[in-house]
Amino acid sequence: MLQSRTRWASTFTRVGGVTVAEGGLWRQCVKFGTNTCANRPLGCSGVPSSLIGQCIKLIMARVFIIFACMLSAFGALFLFMVGISQSPNASFSMFGKACAAVSLMSGILGVSLGISWAMYGGDVTVGAAAILGIVGIILSFISTVFAVMIPKN
Numbered sequence: 001m002l003q004s005r006t007r008w009a010s011t012f013t014r015v016g017g018v019t020v021a022e023g024g025l026w027r028q029c030v031k032f033g034t035n036t037c038a039n040r041p042l043g044c045s046g047v048p049s050s051l052i053g054q055c056i057k058l059i060m061a062r063v064f065i066i067f068a069c070m071l072s073a074f075g076a077l078f079l080f081m082v083g084i085s086q087s088p089n090a091s092f093s094m095f096g097k098a099c100a101a102v103s104l105m106s107g108i109l110g111v112s113l114g115i116s117w118a119m120y121g122g123d124v125t126v127g128a129a130a131i132l133g134i135v136g137i138i139l140s141f142i143s144t145v146f147a148v149m150i151p152k153n
Contacts, residue, residue, distance in 0.1 A: 024118075025061060028040055040058070042059075044059070057113050057116060057117045061110050061111075062110075064106045064109045064110030065106075065107070065110035065111070067103075068103045068104075068106035068107035069103075072140065074099045075096045075098075075099025075100040075103060079092075079093070079100075090152050093152055096150075097144075097148055100140070100143055107133070107136060107137050111130065111134060
């Protein structure tokens with residue numbers, strides 16, 4: 001392993017039985033004597049036209065994962081305010097439920113696009129970060145079910 005960080009996927013580029021490249025959604029690491037890691041670009045400028053679809057898929061996976069994280073935090077905040085309030089506001093309850101549902105959908109899209117991007121070509125294995133993304137989707141589904149069961153008041 002080139003790094004001790006959690007990876008989205010390992011793209012095993014091997015030279016003489018030695019792994020020389022690994023990457024994820026945000027970083028790519030290459031080992032030629034020493035480990036060299038760099039952030040992946042935020043845009044698709046300079047990407048060959050044959051790989052533009054993969055670049056867009058990578059960016060969309062990032063966007064949906066970030067969006068899912070933000071929405072889950074907002075939904076938790078709204079539902080927490082409903083829980084501690086003496087007279088809960090029905091709109092807070094509805095916003096919390098909506099955030100939970102949209103966060104679930106966004107997480108499913110983000111993780112699916114990320115895994116699809118990571119599996120493009122070559123000798124690739126899904127890393128721990130992608131597995132944690134799948135676990136996160138399952139937990140998000142459970143929390144969405146519980147959020148929907150909260151009465152409106």
